[in-house]
Amino acid sequence: MLDASQNATHPSNAPADHPTVKPEKVGILLANLGTPDHYSYWPMRRYLSEFLSDQRVIDYPAWKWQPLLQLIILTKRPFASGAAYKSIWNHEKNESPLMTITRDQTEKMAEAMQALYGDQVMVDFCMRYGNPSTHSKVEAMIAAGCRKILFVPLYPHYAGATSATANDAFFQALMKQTWQPAARTIEPYFDRPEYIDALARSVEEAYAKLDKKPDILVCSYHGMPKRYLMQGDPYHCQCQKTTRLLKERLGWADTDITTTFQSVFGPEEWLRPYTVEHVAELARQGKKNIAVIAPAFSADCIETLEEINEEICESFEHAGGDVFTYIPCLNDQATHIDALSQVIRDNLKGWLD
Structure with a gap:
């Protein structure tokens, strides 16, 4: 953390009234x-x-x-x-x-x-x-x-x-x-190999603790108005690439993983599919055991601990889902x-x- 304890000194060859300067x-x-x-x-x-x-x-x-x-x-x-x-x-x-x-x-x-x-x-x-x-x-x-x-x-x-x-x-x-x-x-750094590997390891470790492998992994990213994508914001494309690279690193099929977007706000259309709706649809399709990860968040927060683990989980369960597993953000993992x-x-x- 920040350490400002080192003493400031006068620069060499400076007059005595010159302000002191901290070591660079x-x-x-x-x-x-x-x-x-x-x-x-x-x-x-x-x-x-x-x-x-x-x-x-x-x-x-x-x-x-x-x-x-x-x-x-x-x-x-x-x-x-x-x-x-x-x-x-x-x-x-x-x-x-x-x-x-x-x-x-x-x-x-x-x-x-x-x-x-x-x-x-x-x-x-x-x-x-x-x-x-x-x-x-x-x-x-x-x-x-x-x-x-x-x-x-x-x-x-x-x-x-x-x-x-x-x-x-x-x-x-x-x-x-x-x-x-x-x-x-x-x-x-959404496509850096070290980041993708860290995500993959967190998935592997979470799955290893489960009695049964989930039917699908939902990669839920924070959403944004679709209009921003049309204006040139690269976020949507970068999220899709992260999911693809994670799938490839895990050696999975396309049907094992999907991309969704959460935290919709206001009246206009946002990036789709919406996580809260999509997990309910998965349950209705017979995917009763799902896992959710939030790759766009570096730390667990209100959108993951409350929205995903409570609101989105409830949507899945109310639609007939049985097992909902939230995989925590990478946080301070090594x-x-x-x-x-x-x-x-x-x-x-x-x-x-």
Whole structure:
């Protein structure tokens, strides 16, 4: 994690009144979506207002969207979302599972990077929405002496509403700095062999614990309006490729695995098939034993722990399904940290070799 303990010194040959300068380091800043500070009404409202006001997420004109959001949606939605968060909340640490898992990932990544690069690097994390903010972490890294920062959105697949808006927040934070560091962002890693292998191993380990192999594996990705695909967003294609590569790595037939999309919001058509509807259709077709995995999420969160494991599971069972197995996200598993470490190492080339 971030370590700003090293003493600042005066540059050599500088006058006595020159500002002190920290020893130079490379910052590695992991970024995830975000989380409310609490599941009660006002923290939920602040979080949802920030999230749903992002035009990368909801691209309707502000004059049309904001009155609807502030006067109608945010009077009710914080209660429903708060109840969902409460059902999965880490009460011991008083934080959401996403916060707990992202911190654990960061600590393990810091250990991995320390083993490779020693004191030349520091690793920390931020959230696109809520706390800790991207701006606060960029500011802290610069203050600690980071003259280069690698920004790592924890999204395997690129989408305007995920990777792009995280990068937006990063570059906006840099705009406020007097002395900007050199900056890089990573490419999406949805088809990297290490990532596919980590996914495959998680499936193999989950299946090995079951009495009977599921009839099908449902790869449920977070959805987006179909219009975004038509406008050129590559997310849909990248999700399809991940499923295909996972199928090939597992040595399965096409009928053993399928791609769906969840978390539909608003009146327009989103990417199909919708997970909540498709699992019910599978049950009606006689596939009574299914497993679900969420490859687009690097950490378990409200969309996996509550939506998949509760809402989508209920849809399957109500349609006649018998056995529903949710395979957790890669979280802080060693295979995931190793895969991300390789992505980071590749992107540090030329800075640290």
